[in-house]
Amino acid sequence: MNPMNIVQLLMDTKQWATTFYSIVSRTTLLGVILENVDGSYNGVLQVMSAEFHQRTPLIPARQCYFARYCKKHTNGTWGVVDVSLENLFPYPQVQFRRRPSGCVIQEVGNRGSKVTWIEHVEVDNRSLHPLFRPIVSSGFAFSAKRWIATINRHCQWLTTSTARTAPTTDGVLIPQEGRESLLKLAEKMTKNFFNNINSCSENVWSGLPQNFAAQDVRLRYGNILKVPGKPSGNIVIFTTSIQIPVPMEVLFDFLRHERTRNRWDLLSNQRHVRELVYVSNGENPKNRVSIMQVNSSPNKIEILYLQESYTDETGSYIVYAPMDIMAMSKILNGGNPKFVSILPSGFSIMPDKAPGQGDGAVGSILTLAFQSVDRLSNKEYMPQSTLKIIDAILSTTVASIKDAMLFGIRY
Template sequence: MFDANMFDHPHMAVCPENDLGKAKDDEYESKSVTEIMEAPSGDDQDPNPRPKKKGYRRHTQHQIEEMQAFFKQCPHPDDKQRKELSHELGLEPLQVKFWFQNKRTQMKTQHERHENAILKAENEKLRAENSRYKEALTNATCPHCGGPAALGEMSFDEQHLRIENARLREEIDRISGIAAKYVGKSVTSSYSNLSSLNTNHAGVGNYGSQSGIVGEMYGGKDLCRSLPAPADADKPMIVELAVAAMEELTRLAQAGDPLWVTNNHHSEILNEDEYLRTFPTRGLGPKPLALKSESSRESVVVIMNHINLIDILMDVNQWSTVFCGIVSRALTLEVLSTGVAGNYNGALQVMSAEFQVPSPLVPTRENYFGRYCKQQPDGIWAVVDVSLDNLRPSSISRSRRRASGCLIQELPNGYSKVTWIEHVEVDDRTVHSIYRPLVNSGLAFGAKRWVATLDRQCERLASSLANNIPAGDLRVITSGEGRKCMLKLAERMVMSYCTGVGASTAHAWTMLSATGCDDVRVMTRKSTDEPGRPPGIVLCAATSFWLPVPPKRVFDFLRDENSRNEWDILSNGGLVQELAHIANGRDPGNCVSLLRVNSTNSSQTNMLILQESCTDSTGSYVVYAPVDIVAMNVVLSGGDPDYVALLPSGFAILPDGPGLNGGPIIDVGSGGSLLTVAFQILVDSAPTAKLSLGSVATVNSLIKCTVERIKVAVIRDNN
């Protein structure tokens, strides 16, 4: 969206100075390498040594200051740089080399000592808390009889403290593992930001002296991969849980009243009392007190055959792509069975996934579960998920999946009827207040969102497979292959946006101080030799807020190229022209467009923007990214789109939220819109650069200005 030339940001120190013990360290550094090289070996030492003056040659203060200044800019000088520096300072290149080696070792030692002290202090704090909890539990008495209290009789607060303590201990262990893996990476600021909902407040003015305070995006799959594969002793239990979950899912899908009832949001939810009577044997055990139940069931007819649907659900990469707005990251940890007869009948996998709402204000739901696929006697296929948290007794889960999944019935003409069930137990107390009505309604994580997303994506896939070019797609698209490549590029753009906008534990959002506007959260990402991403330091910024405007009006305003200059600062008031248009479904809002911004400044090169807009009853997206004209011409000619560099930005629009008076939701969309604005900006093309105060302040001003423009425009048009 931006390049590095748009910001004035000085390079900052790669390794900040630590004043602790500085005098001692400088004295050590000032010793010449000559004293080390000229020291006698064991065989040459005089058996009767006589005191003599040491032949030390110390570096001058000027030499030390110059090398320290150079170290801040480049801690790993090459041979040419060392020779130039030695010539300027009157030293031997080997002396310069050893000085830099010693300096790097010193900085690493100081960093590790500091991190170890922090982790040790956290561990001591947890041990002290744990001891207090044990003592309290030991002395707990029954409020009725005065005798010792059993676990089931403990108060909610006591059990919650135990759960929270265990979770914190697990967090310390995980951070210690990350610290050991990423030596040299600042873990201090990341530790406070790794929770699902960040509470770190930092003023923008502090960024000049604390450049490392902005959180960093880690590789989601790397964090997923830290989960161990199941032990051999646990595999029989996994099979037993999967078989029981499959039986439960099929019965739930086919049952009616009184097991399922309709709620105020016109969705089917489980009658919990009837569920307990129908399924008395519960493989996961009773629901933990800290968790609440969420259940829903929805059906839809999609334009895809059952074989392709099964392929999507059983392939973690396809599943993550199709449901990228819901699945922020996922990984198959082990395949216990690949199925029989060349298909997925009987396939069983152990997986890990994180489910999200596209906003940093809603914590993600992490699940460790088994996925089982089975063809039923009547020809219907079923895919079920069930949590495996019981196999990790030391782990405290904040979200568990009871039998959840779908039944797929083959219909004529290649269509399929899908019945989807979501049944989870979750602790959602940390959801931000403006999103709580949405989550409580079941629209955020429930079955309705899954089937709406699946229906829309099936239409998109059917569009991408079309051999002919519809009349509306003409203009710069001249071939079917070019059309497919443009759709593939847009799919990667949307997936990149969705996986980077939520509150995933792979993200370390830092909240800037609010200054008369909505809270803005930022984080950085380093990109080096990644196909499809420009190299350098990328600053991600996002904010979420409520608008008293129906979601459809917000969506139509943001996707319309004619209204773009009302909010897009990049357009500079220029005319935006649509060069290509690919329809993706029945709703005219589901499309991919190629836009050109005709700048009013003739000295500026015209800019191309790739944009995809998509909408369904549970949410809408408008995602866009500037694209290079030459690269886009290659894509339109049928070239590989995977190597086109993209930095997606855009909007996620969810229905409802509190009414004007903070009242409950009555109908979908009646309360207004929840809008998330997210930008990705390249602030420096060098991956080793440091984030500057100017970059953060500029991005903060940019996103706040965009938000204010959108509020003014959509509220004006709605009146």
């Protein structure tokens, strides 16, 4: 990607929010102080607000008002820099300030770029959940590496979505328009998942009563699901995070792979799971969009899952959603993903400490998040039966994953 395109990703608020959805939420352009003079973003100074989050409600989001300045130097190098405005307009109980942070973008090779990123923040971490204190206090959870990794992922996604169709598993050929629709639906699913589980001020989380087995559970209501011909229902989102003493890669492989899905997925238990097709995203073959088929017998399909799995040095995720067979058929023939309702669930994996921090091996922090449609509850009342189902799903899934890791079950 050339420097100008990266500059546009950062300076165009809509593109910034769309590209960095795993890092920022509630982004707003509050005003432009200095306009560009040559048709580019050179010299533009704008005031923005955003919330910076991680992929769990247990880490508080960092709210910030800041100025963003863009400058092109004589050698063609670009700089994009943020600085908090809370010092100019003091707010009570400010817990986060963005000191001068941003990136330098240099053109290299054939329309490529070298990006150097710096994060410099002042933050009050006293209210951190103990599980996440090491990874957040070290700076790793909100590090500059996340921004670089996201730009890399965006470039890989652009390459994948525009590449010519190639045969996938068992030589299956998806038409070009079907491939594009499948990737767009996967992107919609993953964005939905990240938006659902973060701790931005828009997401109001509550806890599970203490008399339940699952620990550190957070739950909230999503949007009301409306399906033609069926009664509407409230979407309930529930999540928890646990520490597992195995490397991220081991846990990621176990959760993403077809051969081990029936070890943890309640709907796949005692059933045969097969990856029908996949589309690779980038050079790592584990980063892919897949269609998983769950059979209760050789000729009976119980469930189709759309799944995206992705890993880099900052973390991993596996996001999936059940799909209607007719809806999947339309997508594979180039149907519009905007008209497909999708309820993603999945996993986010982080290291339990920064590489090189402290003694001992680096383990994993696993965040599990699920969605279900509940027609008995509303935002004022959640019946005991719903709470018991939430507790059972989380407790059973956590126990299955822990047992598999304890007994060394791998894909």
